[in-house]
Each structure stands twice: as C-alpha cells, then as structure tokens.
Amino acid sequence: xxxxxxxxxxxxxxxxxxxxxxxxxxxxxxxxxxxxxxxxxxxxxxxxxxxxxxxxxxxxxxxxxxxxxxxxxxxxxxxxxxxxxxxxxxxxxxxxxxxxxxxxxxxxxxxxxxxxxxxxxxxxxxxxxxxxxxxxxxxxxxxxxxxxxxxxxxxxxxxxxxxxxxxxxxxxxxxxxxxxxxxxxxxxxxxxxxxxxxxxxxxxxxxxxxxxxxxxxxxxxxxxxxxxxxxxxxxxxxxxxxxxxxxxxxxxxxxx
Amino acid sequence: xxxxxxxxxxxxxxxxxxxxxxxxxxxxxxxxxxxxxxxxxxxxxxxxxxxxxxxxxxxxxxxxxxxxxxxxxxxxxxxxxxxxxxxxxxxxxxxxxxxxxxxxxxxxxxxxxxxxxxxxxxxxxxxxxxxxxxxxxxxxxxxxxxxxxxxxxxxxxxxxxxxxxxxxxxxxxxxxxxxxxxxxxxxxxxxxxxxxxxxxxxxxxxxxxxxxxxxxxxxxxxxxxxxxxxxxxxxxxxxxxxxxxxxxxxxxxxxxxxxxxxxxxxxxxxxxxxxxxxxxxxxxxxxxxxxxxxxxxxxxxxx
Numbered sequence: 017x018x019x020x021x022x023x024x025x026x027x028x029x030x031x032x033x034x035x036x037x038x039x040x041x042x043x044x045x046x047x048x049x050x051x052x053x054x055x056x057x058x059x060x061x062x063x064x065x066x067x068x069x070x071x072x073x074x075x076x077x078x079x080x081x082x083x084x085x086x087x088x089x090x091x092x093x094x095x096x097x098x099x100x101x102x103x104x105x106x107x108x109x110x111x112x113x114x115x116x117x118x119x120x121x122x123x124x125x126x127x128x129x130x131x132x133x134x135x136x137x138x139x140x141x142x143x144x145x146x147x148x149x150x151x152x153x154x155x156x157x158x159x160x161x162x163x164x165x166x167x168x169x170x171x172x173x174x175x176x177x178x179x180x181x182x183x184x185x186x187x188x189x190x191x192x193x194x195x196x197x198x199x200x201x202x203x204x205x206x207x208x209x210x211x212x213x214x215x216x217x218x219x220x221x222x223x224x225x226x227x228x229x230x231x232x233x234x235x236x237x238x239x240x241x242x243x244x245x246x247x248x249x250x251x252x253x254x255x256x257x258x259x260x261x262x263x264x265x266x267x268x269x270x271x272x
Numbered sequence: 273x274x275x276x277x278x279x280x281x282x283x284x285x286x287x288x289x290x291x292x293x294x295x296x297x298x299x300x301x302x303x304x305x306x307x308x309x310x311x312x313x314x315x316x317x318x319x320x321x322x323x324x325x326x327x328x329x330x331x332x333x334x335x336x337x338x339x340x341x342x343x344x345x346x347x348x349x350x351x352x353x354x355x356x357x358x359x360x361x362x363x364x365x366x367x368x369x370x371x372x373x374x375x376x377x378x379x380x381x382x383x384x385x386x387x388x389x390x391x392x393x394x395x396x397x398x399x400x401x402x403x404x405x406x407x408x409x410x411x412x413x414x415x416x417x418x419x420x421x422x423x424x425x426x427x428x429x430x431x432x433x434x435x436x437x438x439x440x441x442x443x444x445x446x447x448x449x450x451x452x453x454x455x456x457x458x459x460x461x462x463x464x465x466x467x468x469x470x471x472x473x474x475x476x477x478x479x480x481x482x483x484x485x486x487x488x489x490x491x492x493x494x495x496x497x498x499x500x501x502x503x504x505x506x507x508x509x510x511x512x513x514x515x516x517x518x519x520x521x522x523x524x525x526x527x528x529x530x531x532x533x534x535x536x537x538x539x540x541x542x543x544x545x546x547x548x549x550x551x552x553x554x555x556x557x558x559x560x561x562x563x564x565x566x567x568x569x570x571x572x573x574x575x
Contacts, residue, residue: 090459090462091462091468094462108452108453111452111453115452119446119461119464122464122465135445142446
C-alpha cells in the first residue's frame with residue numbers, strides 16, 4: 017500500500033481541434049505495474065510525452081512523488097527519476113550499445129562541466145562506475161557480446177532490449193515502457209514479461225503501454241483504458257475485460 | 273621534386289590551421305545545425321589575445337629555453353581559453369534563443385555576430401596589419417630532399433596534438449558521448465537526462481578553444497594579423513569542413529589539410545592570385561557534385 021508515485025490530475029492536451037488527452041486523471045501506486053491500453057490514437061503515447069516532458073499539457077497537473085512536473089524540461093524530469101522507452105526505437109544509432117547505456121546513466125551524473133573537461137578524479141570515478149554499471153546492464157539484457165557494436169547494427173530484438181537497458185541506466189523510480197512487445201515473437205514476449213517483473217521486483221514502478229493483451233493481462237496489477245483521450249475504464253484485468261465500454265471500444269475482440 | 277615537397281610541407285602547415293578552424297564549424301553544425309559564420313573571427317581573436325599576452329609580458333622577439341615554453345604556453349592557453357569563453361558567450365547570448373527559429377534567423381545572426389567581433393577588433397587594434405613577435409626560433413632542418421622549418425613543425429605538432437585531444441574527448445568521455453547523442457537525436461538525449469543546453473555550450477567552448485589554438489599558431493607562423501584575418505581563413509576552413517563532410521570531425525581534419533595543400537599548390541602552379549579562386553571553386557564543385565563531402569555524415573565521430 018504505497019502512496020501514488022504518479023498522479024495525473026485533469027490533464028488535457030489538444031493538437032489543433034483534436035483533444036489527444038482530455039481531462040484525464042489517473043494515479044499509479046508506488047511499486048505497481050500499471051497498464052495503459054486503448055485503440056490506436058487513444059492518446060496513450062501523448063500521455064507518455066506529457067509525463068516525460070516531450071510536450072507540456074494545456075492544463076492539469078502531473079504529480080511525480082508529490083511534485084508537479086508538468087511543463088518541466090525532459091532532462092530535468094529524467095533526472096528527477098522518470099525513465100522511458102519509445103514505441104519507435106529512438107536509440108543513438110551511431111553510438112555503441114555500451115555508450116547508449118552510458119548516456120542513459122547521464123541522469124545520475126554528478127560531475128560538473130569543470131570536472132569532465134579537466135578529467136578530475138571525481139569525473140574519472142564516475143566514468144568508471146558508469147562503465148561498470150553499463151556493462152552489468154548489458155550483461156543482464158543479454159547484450160554483452162554486442163557492447164561495442166553501433167546500436168543501429170543490432171538485430172531488432174536487441175535494439176528493443178537496449179532501449180530498456182538505456183532507460184534503466186538512469187535508475188528511474190518510474191519507468192514508462194511504450195509498447196515493449198511490439199514485433200516480439202512468443203519467446204521474446206515470455207522473456208519480456210520476466211524482465212519487467214524483475215525490474216519491478218527490484219523496486220521500479222512500471223507504466224506500460226501495450227497492445228498485446230496477453231502481456232498486459234499477465235503483468236499489470238491495474239489497467240486503465242483510454243479511448244479518444246478519455247479514460248473509459250480502470251481496474252484489474254478481469255474488471256477491464258468485463259467492462260462493456262471497453263468491449264465496445266475494441267469492437268468486442270480484445271486481440272489476444 | 274624539391275619544390276613539390278616544399279609546397280607539400282607548406283600546404284600541410286597551412287592545412288593544420290584550417291583544420292583547427294574547420295573542426296569548430298563542423299562540430300557546431302553537427303550539434304546545433306548552425307553555420308557559425310562568426311567562427312573565423314573567433315580565430316582572429318585568438319591571434320589578438322596571444323599578441324596582447326606577449327605584449328603584457330613585454331616580449332617582442334625570439335624566446336629560448338624555459339621562457340619559450342612558459343611564455344608561449346601562457347599565450348597559447350590564454351588565447352584558447354578566451355576564444356572558448358567567447359564561443360560560449362556567443363551561443364548563450366545570440367544563438368540559444370533562436371534554436372527553434374527558422375534556420376535563416378540564426379544564420380543571419382551569425383553574420384551579425386561576425387560583424388560585431390570584427391568591429392570590436394578593429395576598434396582594439398586598428399585597421400592596419402599588426403606585426404606578431406617572432407617568438408619561435410626558426411632553424412631549418414634538412415631532411416633529405418626537403419627542408420622543414422621549426423615553425424612548420426610547431427604548427428603541425430600543435431594542430432595534431434589539439435585534434436588528438438579532441439578525438440579523445442569526443443570518443444572516450446561521457447561528455448563526448450553526450451555530444452554525439454545530442455547530435456543524433458536531441459530529444460531522446462534530453463529524455464535520458466542529458467542537459468542539451470549544457471552540451472551545446474560545451475561544443476561551442478571546444479570549438480572556440482580549437483580556434484584559439486589556431487589563432488595562436490597562425491600568429492606564430494605568419495608573424496602578422498589584422499582584424500579581418502579570419503574572414504578568408506574562416507571561409508576556407510568552412511570549405512574544408514564541407515569538403516570533408518559537414519558535421520564530421522574526421523572530415524574537417526582531412527578537409528583542412530587538403531585545402532591547405534591545394535591552396536599551396538595553386539599558389540605555386542597557377543599563381544598566388546588564383547589560390548582563393550581555386551579553393552572556392554572546390555567549394556562549389558563539392559556542393560554541386562557531392563554535398564555530403566568526402567567522408568559524408570555516415571561516420572561515428574559525427575558531432
């Protein structure tokens with residue numbers, strides 16, 4: 017029974033006439049795995065963009081750990097402890113896998129500009145720590161052999177894992193995963209479920225956007241359903257599945 | 273053969289200076305998508321600052337031994353640091369707020385900043401060419417068919433050392449990785465906690481540092497400067513950056529040396545009055561035939 021780590025209060029975001037997110041409120045308990053589902057265009061990714069600071073809401077509050085972060089710069093939000101991945105991978109293609117993960121660790125960087133330019137002991141210590149942490153993460157994500165390859169040269173599955181590893185390198189308290197199972201085969205989905213559980217067990221709250229109902233139902237303690245920017249249902253898996261509005265929105269066929 | 277080698281050595285020395293300036297153009301373009309036309313003037317400022325430091329130290333002739341190392345070290349570091357700070361200030365005051373403006377706006381601003389720097393330097397030292405003390409003893413070394421002066425060796429050694437240091441910063445440090453990450457995907461970098469403003473500021477700092485080194489080196493090499501010195505040198509360095517592939521650091525180094533060599537051979541074979549024409553004809557040819565340059569953008573060191 018934690019306090020909510022993320023609380024969204026009356027958030028709206030319009031693009032021209034279209035309300036991508038419309039007076040949305042939801043709250044994610046600390047330690048949960050929270051699912052967000054809904055048809056394409058329901059506003060799920062827009063919500064992630066608002067929470068991670070890619071765009072600012074027109075109105076409403078986004079409380080992270082009790083602090084309203086709505087409208088903050090995305091680097092400040094990342095440093096505050098929110099990490100994310102992207103639906104369309106946004107790796108740094110011409111950086112090695114290891115460097116991608118080390119960039120992810122930037123949120124934890126303490127060395128000042130002065131330190132890093134003059135290569136002070138503090139900068140070197142941080143660099144070493146970041147390096148060993150990056151290698152640890154790469155090993156955990158089965159990417160150790162690919163550490164020195166450009167991210168763009170990794171196979172698709174490896175790139176997906178690398179995205180998550182990079183987000184975790186910032187040691188976020190809250191991790192936003194945008195369709196991590198997209199394009200994954202059954203074995204990869206299996207591995208993904210285990211991975212997300214392990215991440216969650218290690219103390220990171222997870223919010224998951226996902227189309228794959230199998231993955232969502234298996235992982236999420238609680239699920240919110242969006243449609244046209246509005247939350248039409250919220251509850252655990254069984255409640256959501258039984259909700260007539262959800263069935264309507266999905267035309268009665270949750271794709272399993 | 274003698275003359276060929278002599279011109280080659282000339283060209284490489286000249287190219288070292290161009291390369292130092294070209295790197296600044298290319299790094300700033302890579303990360304901020306801005307052609308910083310004031311960059312050539314930052315280079316001139318480097319020579320001016322080195323000159324002022326030698327003046328303050330009361331140096332007007334050749335230095336030897338410890339004095340050579342300490343005093344020219346002071347002038348070199350002073351010039352580099354000053355230019356680095358000017359680069360940062362320029363970014364902070366003029367370019368940052370235009371980052372999301374249409375691309376013509378920062379471009380025109382850069383031309384404006386260039387005028388400001390030129391005019392400040394004109395106010396400072398006047399319009400006439402200014403002598404730079406010949407601090408470096410200049411014996412010739414005969415290496416078989418070619419003879420090299422100590423100044424040429426110093427120019428190339430300093431340029432190569434600065435580029436080597438840059439390469440280490442860009443490829444081996446986290447700051448360097450952050451610079452490359454911002455160059456590739458600014459938004460994703462920001463979402464990973466990278467402070468984009470700071471990273472761009474560091475890029476301008478490094479570009480300025482290298483231009484300052486270039487300014488010092490050019491003073492020592494030519495023993496003369498004037499407030500518009502960076503205008504043509506800047507354009508040639510820009511040509512070098514385009515020739516190598518704008519945004520590509522290794523390309524800027526390669527382009528710098530190539531432009532230096534080409535200019536030197538053009539002066540020898542067609543005549544000094546044709547050297548600028550030759551260089552800018554190359555710029556036009558590259559823009560028409562291979563806009564991505566010799567090494568293109570598809571290279572890891574892109575910043």
